[in-house]
Amino acid sequence: MPLVSSTSMLQAARSGGYGVGAFNVHTLEMLQAVVEAAEETGSPLILQSTVGTVKHLGADYLAAAATTAANRSSVPIALHLDHCTDFAMIVHCIRAGYTSVMIDASMHAFEENVAQTKRIVDIAHAAGVNVEAELGKVGGVEDEIIVAEHEASLADPLECARFVQLTGVPTLAPAIGTAHGIYKGMPHIDFARIQRVAELVTVPLVLHGGSGIPEAQVKRCIALGMSKMNIATEIRIVFSDAIKQVFKDNPDENDPRKYMVPAKKAVKEAAIEKMRMLGCFGKAADTR
Numbered sequence: 481m482p483l484v485s486s487t488s489m490l491q492a493a494r495s496g497g498y499g500v501g502a503f504n505v506h507t508l509e510m511l512q513a514v515v516e517a518a519e520e521t522g523s524p525l526i527l528q529s530t531v532g533t534v535k536h537l538g539a540d541y542l543a544a545a546a547t548t549a550a551n552r553s554s555v556p557i558a559l560h561l562d563h564c565t566d567f568a569m570i571v572h573c574i575r576a577g578y579t580s581v582m583i584d585a586s587m588h589a590f591e592e593n594v595a596q597t598k599r600i601v602d603i604a605h606a607a608g609v610n611v612e613a614e615l616g617k618v619g620g621v622e623d624e625i626i627v628a629e630h631e632a633s634l635a636d637p638l639e640c641a642r643f644v645q646l647t648g649v650p651t652l653a654p655a656i657g658t659a660h661g662i663y664k665g666m667p668h669i670d671f672a673r674i675q676r677v678a679e680l681v682t683v684p685l686v687l688h689g690g691s692g693i694p695e696a697q698v699k700r701c702i703a704l705g706m707s708k709m710n711i712a713t714e715i716r717i718v719f720s721d722a723i724k725q726v727f728k729d730n731p732d733e734n735d736p737r738k739y740m741v742p743a744k745k746a747v748k749e750a751a752i753e754k755m756r757m758l759g760c761f762g763k764a765a766d767t768r
């Protein structure tokens with residue numbers, strides 16, 4: 481099927497009480513790996529790229545690869561632009577074929593975040609593209625966006641409700657204590673806050689910083705109303721580790737297929753494990 485907007489996919493996840501994995505991909509093999517994981521398990525899938533990866537590979541290349549994957553696939557696949565602060569970049573990606581975009585104006589005051597998000601929602605809606613926005617600030621490093629621990633702030637549930645009402649944004653990422661990158665200790669997830677936001681907001685909620693959250697906590701987040709979980713760091717690590725192992729065993733290896741095949745396999749296994757945790761096996765049929 482063609483690439484789909486993630487709106488209906490995530491609405492189905494929210495009402496069905498499961499989560500959809502959104503995987504940041506950096507190479508063709510990583511993209512193919514998570515697509516194979518989705519196909520083998522009958523899971524809906526969101527492919528994601530950061531602004532940095534768009535600059536590195538090109539929105540057109542990424543959209544072409546994702547479109548080919550979707551056309552060849554029986555599971556629903558969306559292509560999402562992660563954490564973007566730049567209006568022109570968002571329009572560029574929508575024109576290239578992205579079916580979902582994140583406008584991250586969370587560093588601005590509430591009113592400015594509303595104004596910037598509303599502007600993107602209007603454009604994206606006309607193009608049939610999903611929009612995600614953030615309230616509060618997720619800590620850690622995500623590509624070019626760096627938020628120190630003391631600058632991270634949690635989303636206010638009442639503000640979340642007002643924000644969705646004012647912007648009409650179809651998916652919301654409230655900061656609830658998770659962070660980008662790998663956790664040094666246990667993540668400090670504010671479950672009561674997720675619950676409060678979910679009570680006040682009916683749109684699907686997005687969990688950022690999904691790498692390394694223990695299974696029980698992932699399941700609790702999903703049960704409380706989180707419908708999309710972003711996974712970036714964790715698959716980047718398994719991909720790189722598999723390549724390092726090939727060169728450790730054979731420092732003279734010079735055939736990219738010899739190190740890309742095990743790297744792809746490692747990403748696929750990690751993605752299947754995340755999809756299992758999110759409870760989305762067999763849920764591809766929900767999005768038609």
Ligand SMILES: [Zn+2]
Pocket residue numbers: 563618622660688689710
């Ligand atoms: Zn994020």
